[in-house]
Amino acid sequence: MTSIILSRGNIVRTSYGTGPYKIDTISGPCSCAEFTRDTPSDPHYHATCKSIDEGQAGTYHLGGYRLDGTSTWTDEQSLILVQDAQMELSL
Ligand SMILES: [Zn+2]
Numbered sequence: 001m002t003s004i005i006l007s008r009g010n011i012v013r014t015s016y017g018t019g020p021y022k023i024d025t026i027s028g029p030c031s032c033a034e035f036t037r038d039t040p041s042d043p044h045y046h047a048t049c050k051s052i053d054e055g056q057a058g059t060y061h062l063g064g065y066r067l068d069g070t071s072t073w074t075d076e077q078s079l080i081l082v083q084d085a086q087m088e089l090s091l
Pocket of ligand 1: 044
C-alpha cells in the first residue's frame with residue numbers, strides 16, 4: 001500500500017533540502033504543464049504550505065506532486081513525510 005504524503009496537516013520536507021512545511025491546502029488533480037515544458041503532465045496536485053521554521057516563515061507552494069509525494073515533473077524531487085497529521089492527533 002502506498003502511503004499518502006500529500007494530506008492536509010501533514011508535515012513534509014523536500015528531497016532537495018527545503019522545509020519542513022505543514023500542508024495547508026491541496027488542489028487538484030490537474031494536468032498543467034511544468035513551466036519548462038509545453039506538454040501536459042500526468043495528473044498531479046498543488047499544495048500550499050506554511051513553513052514551520054520560524055526563520056523562514058511564510059507560505060510556500062509545492063506543485064506537480066502525486067499524493068504519495070513523488071513528482072510528475074522530475075524523478076529527482078519528492079516529498080518526505082516528517083510527521084503525519086494523524087500521528088500528531090494521537091500524541
Ligand atoms: Zn498542475
